[in-house]
Amino acid sequence: MIHFDNVTKRYPGGHEGLKNASFHIEPGEMVFLTGHSGAGKSTLLKLIGLLERSTRGQVRVASRNLTRLKRRETPYHRREVGMIFQDHRLLYDRTVFDNVAIPLVVSGVGHLETGRRVRAALDKVGLLNKEKAYPITLSGGEQQRVGIARAVVSKPPVVLADEPTGNLDPTLSREIMQLFDQFNSVGVTLLIATHDLALISRMNKRILTLQNSRLIRDIAPEETIGGN
Amino acid sequence: MATKRKKATHTGQRRSLRLDIWFMRHLQVSLSSLGRLSRNPVSTLMTAAVIGIALSLPIGLHLLLNNAQQLSGNWDGAASISLFLTKETGQESATKLAARLRLQDEIEHVQLISREEALEEFRTLSGFSSVLDSLEGNPLPNVLIIEPGEKHSSPEAAEQLLGELEKIREVEFAQLDLQWVRRFQGITQIAKRAVWVLGTLLGIAVLLIVGNTIRLEIQNRHAEIEITKLIGGTNTFIRRPFLYSGFWYGLFGGIIAWLLVTLSLILLDSPVEKLAGLYGSQFGLSGVDLTTFALLLGGSSLLGLCGSWIAVGRHLSEIEPT
Ligand SMILES: Nc1ncnc2c1ncn2[C@@H]1O[C@H](COP(=O)(O)OP(=O)(O)OP(=O)(O)O)[C@@H](O)[C@H]1O
Numbered sequence: 063m064i065h066f067d068n069v070t071k072r073y074p075g076g077h078e079g080l081k082n083a084s085f086h087i088e089p090g091e092m093v094f095l096t097g098h099s100g101a102g103k104s105t106l107l108k109l110i111g112l113l114e115r116s117t118r119g120q121v122r123v124a125s126r127n128l129t130r131l132k133r134r135e136t137p138y139h140r141r142e143v144g145m146i147f148q149d150h151r152l153l154y155d156r157t158v159f160d161n162v163a164i165p166l167v168v169s170g171v172g173h174l175e176t177g178r179r180v181r182a183a184l185d186k187v188g189l190l191n192k193e194k195a196y197p198i199t200l201s202g203g204e205q206q207r208v209g210i211a212r213a214v215v216s217k218p219p220v221v222l223a224d225e226p227t228g229n230l231d232p233t234l235s236r237e238i239m240q241l242f243d244q245f246n247s248v249g250v251t252l253l254i255a256t257h258d259l260a261l262i263s264r265m266n267k268r269i270l271t272l273q274n275s276r277l278i279r280d281i282a283p284e285e286t287i288g289g290n
Numbered sequence: 291m292a293t294k295r296k297k298a299t300h301t302g303q304r305r306s307l308r309l310d311i312w313f314m315r316h317l318q319v320s321l322s323s324l325g326r327l328s329r330n331p332v333s334t335l336m337t338a339a340v341i342g343i344a345l346s347l348p349i350g351l352h353l354l355l356n357n358a359q360q361l362s363g364n365w366d367g368a369a370s371i372s373l374f375l376t377k378e379t380g381q382e383s384a385t386k387l388a389a390r391l392r393l394q395d396e397i398e399h400v401q402l403i404s405r406e407e408a409l410e411e412f413r414t415l416s417g418f419s420s421v422l423d424s425l426e427g428n429p430l431p432n433v434l435i436i437e438p439g440e441k442h443s444s445p446e447a448a449e450q451l452l453g454e455l456e457k458i459r460e461v462e463f464a465q466l467d468l469q470w471v472r473r474f475q476g477i478t479q480i481a482k483r484a485v486w487v488l489g490t491l492l493g494i495a496v497l498l499i500v501g502n503t504i505r506l507e508i509q510n511r512h513a514e515i516e517i518t519k520l521i522g523g524t525n526t527f528i529r530r531p532f533l534y535s536g537f538w539y540g541l542f543g544g545i546i547a548w549l550l551v552t553l554s555l556i557l558l559d560s561p562v563e564k565l566a567g568l569y570g571s572q573f574g575l576s577g578v579d580l581t582t583f584a585l586l587l588g589g590s591s592l593l594g595l596c597g598s599w600i601a602v603g604r605h606l607s608e609i610e611p612t
């Protein structure tokens with residue numbers, strides 16, 4: 063589903079955020095991405111969501127070769143990759159419902175269908191009763207769940223999350239991870255960047271580790287159990 | 291055969307459905323951008339008022355010019371010819387000549403101003419009555435004022451008629467009162483061009499006003515644009531509400547311009563009528579007709595659309611999610 067072939071990202075100024083990274087993620091896999099601060103986790107995710115473009119090497123997502131993708135095709139690629147951010151990136155002058163509806167509105171889904179799917183997504187993250195609320199009135203965990211509902215509402219085959227549990231207490235973090243596990247069980251491919259080693263060691267999933275912009279470890283699920 | 295037809299109507303239906311969706315989406319976006327503008331009524335109204343004032347100037351001048359041209363066009367006796375008769379021609383033969391001229395096809399109206407009448411008028415109007423009293427006898431000739439028929443009142447035809455009238459024995463000399471018509475035409479030509487220049491400049495001003503307003507709006511909605519791009523909104527999708535805002539600004543500006551011009555014409559109408567009455571004319575100002583109204587609104591909305599297009603083209607691509 064996600065293929066990196068010798069991918070290097072050099073930022074303007076010369077710093078390399080990612081060096082010669084190669085890996086494959088199969089459809090339906092759930093993978094954690096970890097590493098110290100500044101290791102290149104966000105860089106890697108941004109390359110998949112086309113927030114950045116690789117300097118060298120090839121990035122492919124599903125059948126798309128992102129290296130050769132035309133600029134005007136970027137939106138259509140992004141519609142197939144749900145993105146979740148640590149800082150939520152919600153619109154604070156719109157209700158929860160309207161925030162979650164954005165992906166459907168931009169791809170032209172009809173009114174009734176939108177309402178149905180937004181409520182389904184909010185139901186899944188347990189916020190159905192908050193659809194008319196404004197994000198500012200919600201707790202951090204609730205806001206994060208709005209962001210998650212937005213990322214999955216259009217049923218993208220790939221979901222990326224950049225430190226989705228960064229500011230949350232352990233209980234909330236576990237709940238959110240369970241949510242991801244549920245998405246994964248219906249076939250969504252997930253790539254989750256996180257510092258929280260304690261949390262992911264319990265999840266029994268594949269773990270990619272970055273260090274100083276290099277991919278230094280790729281641990282299969284069985285090995286994580288063994289390590290535990 | 292039957293299945294083929296079925297298929298054809300099916301795709302036809304789908305196309306009309308897609309058109310429906312397209313239309314509905316545009317309607318929705320245009321209404322929501324209208325709603326957004328109405329949430330800031332004061333600033334919206336102020337922008338529209340600036341546009342309206344800028345547009346009302348050339349439109350108002352254009353209308354005044356049209357009115358002036360109409361006035362000069364149907365001014366009775368715009369090409370009147372004065373025949374000054376010889377001293378020897380008395381009252382009786384002057385009357386006869388007038389009657390004879392009245393029969394000519396080219397001539398619509400003949401008025402005889404006898405020497406006595408002329409003197410009397412001169413006395414009351416000029417204020418030289420004492421000087422005139424000291425004169426022996428009446429120095430003024432009998433005068434015939436000729437008004438050519440409608441088909442012969444163009445400057446060229448009137449000049450030809452003048453040539454014929456000059457040859458009449460009783461006529462000392464004939465004078466065609468055309469010069470002011472020519473001058474007037476010259477002035478209106480210049481004024482017309484000035485209106486165009488002014489219109490172009492103010493049109494550019496409207497583009498800049500709308501462009502700047504939309505630029506600020508883009509800045510205010512920076513986060514929203516960024517997030518929409520992040521989630522897969524195309525540029526077309528993001529651009530649309532801003533283009534509609536520009537359109538609405540232009541349309542409202544046009545309506546305000548129309549109101550301003552109409553109001554000004556109403557204020558001017560009664561003094562103009564009074565003035566025209568002094569000249570024995572029933573002339574009244576004609577207001578904004580339907581064509582001008584449609585052109586004004588169409589043009590102003592187009593200007594608004596173009597202004598926002600320019601701003602959107604320049605500033606939307608600067609916002610990229612990181
Ligand atoms: N836009 C940018 N321009 C220049 N350098 C950048 C840019 N973004 C990231 N970097 C650099 O690239 C390196 C990797 O950054 P990245 O954000 O991918 O790290 P990270 O693993 O996500 O760290 P964190 O856990 O703190 O979020 C860092 O050294 C960072 O300074």
Ligand SMILES: [Mg+2]
Nearest residue numbers: 103104105224
């Ligand atoms: Mg990061």
